[in-house]
Amino acid sequence: xxxxxADKHVKYIISVEKKKDSFESVVMEHLRLNGAYWGLxxxxxxxxxxxxxxxDVISWILKCQDESGxxxxxxxxxxxxLYTLSxxxxxxxxxxxxxxDADKVxxxxxxxxxxxGSFSGDIWGEVDTRFSYIAICCLSxxxxxxxxxxxxxxxxxVSCKNLDGGFGCTPGGExxxxxxxxxxxxxxxxxALHHVDKDLLGWWLCERQVKSGGLNGRPEKLxxxxxxxxxxxxxxxxx
Amino acid sequence: MSTSENSYSEAExxxxxxxxxxxxxxxxxxxxxxxxHPSQLATLKEEIGNSLSSxxxxxxxxxxxxxxxxxxxxTQILIPVYKAAKHAFxxxxxxxxxxxxxxxxxxxxTVAIEVMIxxxxxxxxxxxxxxxxxxxxxxxxxxxxxxxxMDELRLSAVVLSHSPKSEQAWSHRRWVIxxxxxxxxxxxxxxxxxSELVEKIAERxxxxxxxxxxxxWLVSFMTREQVLNELKQSRNxxxxxxxxxxxxxxxxxxxxWNLEGFCHIQDNNSSGYFVETYQVWKExxxxxxxxxxxxxxxxxxxxxxxxxxxxxxxxxxxxxLGVSCQSKPKASVDIDIDSLMDHExxxxxxxxxxxxxxxxxxFQAQAIHSAAYMLxxxxxxxxxxxxxxxxKLQAGAGDLMRMLKRSCPDRSSLxxxxxxxxxxx
Numbered sequence: 136x137x138x139x140x141a142d143k144h145v146k147y148i149i150s151v152e153k154k155k156d157s158f159e160s161v162v163m164e165h166l167r168l169n170g171a172y173w174g175l176x177x178x179x180x181x182x183x184x185x186x187x188x189x190x191d192v193i194s195w196i197l198k199c200q201d202e203s204g205x206x207x208x209x210x211x212x213x214x215x216x217l218y219t220l221s222x223x224x225x226x227x228x229x230x231x232x233x234x235x236d237a238d239k240v241x242x243x244x245x246x247x248x249x250x251x252g253s254f255s256g257d258i259w260g261e262v263d264t265r266f267s268y269i270a271i272c273c274l275s276x277x278x279x280x281x282x283x284x285x286x287x288x289x290x291x292x293v294s295c296k297n298l299d300g301g302f303g304c305t306p307g308g309e310x311x312x313x314x315x316x317x318x319x320x321x322x323x324x325x326x327a328l329h330h331v332d333k334d335l336l337g338w339w340l341c342e343r344q345v346k347s348g349g350l351n352g353r354p355e356k357l358x359x360x361x362x363x364x365x366x367x368x369x370x371x372x373x374x
Numbered sequence: 375m376s377t378s379e380n381s382y383s384e385a386e387x388x389x390x391x392x393x394x395x396x397x398x399x400x401x402x403x404x405x406x407x408x409x410x411h412p413s414q415l416a417t418l419k420e421e422i423g424n425s426l427s428s429x430x431x432x433x434x435x436x437x438x439x440x441x442x443x444x445x446x447x448x449t450q451i452l453i454p455v456y457k458a459a460k461h462a463f464x465x466x467x468x469x470x471x472x473x474x475x476x477x478x479x480x481x482x483x484t485v486a487i488e489v490m491i492x493x494x495x496x497x498x499x500x501x502x503x504x505x506x507x508x509x510x511x512x513x514x515x516x517x518x519x520x521x522x523x524m525d526e527l528r529l530s531a532v533v534l535s536h537s538p539k540s541e542q543a544w545s546h547r548r549w550v551i552x553x554x555x556x557x558x559x560x561x562x563x564x565x566x567x568x569s570e571l572v573e574k575i576a577e578r579x580x581x582x583x584x585x586x587x588x589x590x591w592l593v594s595f596m597t598r599e600q601v602l603n604e605l606k607q608s609r610n611x612x613x614x615x616x617x618x619x620x621x622x623x624x625x626x627x628x629x630x631w632n633l634e635g636f637c638h639i640q641d642n643n644s645s646g647y648f649v650e651t652y653q654v655w656k657e658x659x660x661x662x663x664x665x666x667x668x669x670x671x672x673x674x675x676x677x678x679x680x681x682x683x684x685x686x687x688x689x690x691x692x693x694x695l696g697v698s699c700q701s702k703p704k705a706s707v708d709i710d711i712d713s714l715m716d717h718e719x720x721x722x723x724x725x726x727x728x729x730x731x732x733x734x735x736x737f738q739a740q741a742i743h744s745a746a747y748m749l750x751x752x753x754x755x756x757x758x759x760x761x762x763x764x765x766k767l768q769a770g771a772g773d774l775m776r777m778l779k780r781s782c783p784d785r786s787s788l789x790x791x792x793x794x795x796x797x798x799x
Contacts, residue, residue, distance in 0.1 A: 156453070162501075165500070257508075259508060259549060299681070304587060309586065341788050355618070
């Protein structure tokens with residue numbers, strides 16, 4: 136088996152970070168913080184986090200914070216839980232979570248929990264189990280999980296469980312590997328994994344493997360490397 | 375005239391933005407936007423002829439193309455126009471949000487209009503620019519008039535014409551519909567149009583999770599009649615797209631909602647209700663079987679059958695339990711779980727043992743899917759009072775296992791594990 140061309144991956148990531156002029160990068164400006172998380176995590180795994188200027192990154196991230204406490208995808212944009220989690224995760228990579236006012240960030244998230252236990256992504260109200268995962272994960276990193284109604288949050292996630300053992304984005308939503316990753320992850324952090332029917336879900340996940348060996352996200356779809364990560368990580372976790 | 379993407383001056387970019395916004399204003403019925411390479415744009419101009427007036431400047435005729443409410447934008451100008459639109463939008467939004475502006479003066483409206491114009495142009499270029507969608511929500515929520523809300527649906531539809539998976543565009547639709555549902559009698563009509571829109575988009579964009587998710591979301595707004603109608607209508611579409619798991623999931627959503635979503639308005643213990651719902655499920659099962667026989671080896675069909683069989687069996691068992699507990703008259707339809715299972719075993723047997731052509735992969739897939747279906751069902755059916763299907767299934771399970779291992783040896787350990795997990799008697 137060949138070796139991972141780590142240096143090339145590092146070079147690629149740095150080049151993407153610098154390339155801001157193509158149309159593709161320009162229409163992703165609003166989610167740059169997500170991109171930062173993926174890129175920096177990769178560098179960290181490759182042991183090359185020092186390839187970027189830590190201070191530069193952190194000061195940019197802090198500029199993305201809105202007065203509500205939440206973070207936007209880039210400077211001047213509206214805040215959303217998606218970017219709030221990425222911000223906290225990136226700071227965690229640099230071991231600098233403590234520079235945040237944890238209460239301020241947590242209050243932003245807490246304010247987005249609805250009566251039925253679900254979480255909205257932002258003040259405009261869209262609900263999705265991904266946001267439940269984000270909220271629980273983020274508060275867990277900030278050590279403020281007790282600020283939300285965890286039982287209700289769990290109840291909502293469980294209401295999104297389907298007959299095939301999988302989870303969708305809202306009650307009645309189609310099972311999708313990405314949503315499953317989020318729901319199971321959230322339940323795991325909340326200490327509520329007993330709600331998952333491991334064998335049933337395990338069956339569904341195993342059926343995601345296609346002849347080529349890759350994994351798809353839903354029945355009849357093509358395999359996808361991103362989903363390999365999600366489905367694979369679940370299977371490692373759940374035993 | 376500049377020829378490369380990055381060599382447009384600020385003034386030229388502003389000019390292009392103004393042209394785009396003028397086109398959008400002149401034709402509010404634009405229903406489709408696409409990005410076209412300059413060479414293709416030139417070809418379009420030649421073929422069909424320029425529909426713009428002779429007063430139009432050079433830029434416009436080489437950068438935009440419009441006909442029959444379809445707008446083409448040259449890929450060459452995307453970046454400069456995006457930057458100009460973003461700049462104009464942010465500046466207008468900042469002005470709109472400054473404290474003095476909420477005083478209700480007519481100046482407010484002018485700025486609000488600016489925000490709406492620039493955000494529209496911006497969103498056609500960068501469909502997931504959430505801040506732009508949010509600004510529209512902010513402005514619209516101050517007015518909440520139906521025509522304005524319908525305009526939002528129109529804009530979102532245009533965006534979806536070139537970005538059918540845009541999360542923001544779908545989410546904006548839901549926000550608008552929630553606004554409409556608060557005080558509007560045309561909601562049912564809108565829900566029907568929304569459902570049709572999803573089907574249209576699903577035709578072009580296969581297994582589009584966001585589109586189908588939106589359609590599932592609509593179900594909770596539907597009347598019982600609409601739900602049953604949707605089920606019937608969508609069978610036509612689903613029958614032509616048997617590899618699309620999402621459309622079958624939509625069926626499941628409709629059926630469960632039909633079963634559980636209207637319980638507050640009827641007596642769930644009535645025989646009439648039971649018979650009615652049973653018939654809907656039986657129809658769906660029969661239809662599914664006809665597809666299974668016609669389209670060999672389709673995973674989505676078998677997965678749908680898992681759900682249908684399990685739910686039906688549970689539903690019947692619950693009814694029978696209710697009947698015996700409360701001494702109510704049993705439903706007049708002759709429903710028997712045993713015969714249902716016999717039928718399923720028969721179906722599976724015919725699919726898993728006859729492989730007419732070993733070279734044709736689909737027959738093998740059919741065998742595997744049918745066997746997996748029966749194994750799955752075996753594991754899911756709990757034991758009911760007085761009804762033990764387990765024994766019947768266990769008897770056939772051995773054959774199925776042997777067949778599965780033969781056809782799919784690389785999954786041997788999976789089958790062993792799955793059969794093992796509930797094996798206590």
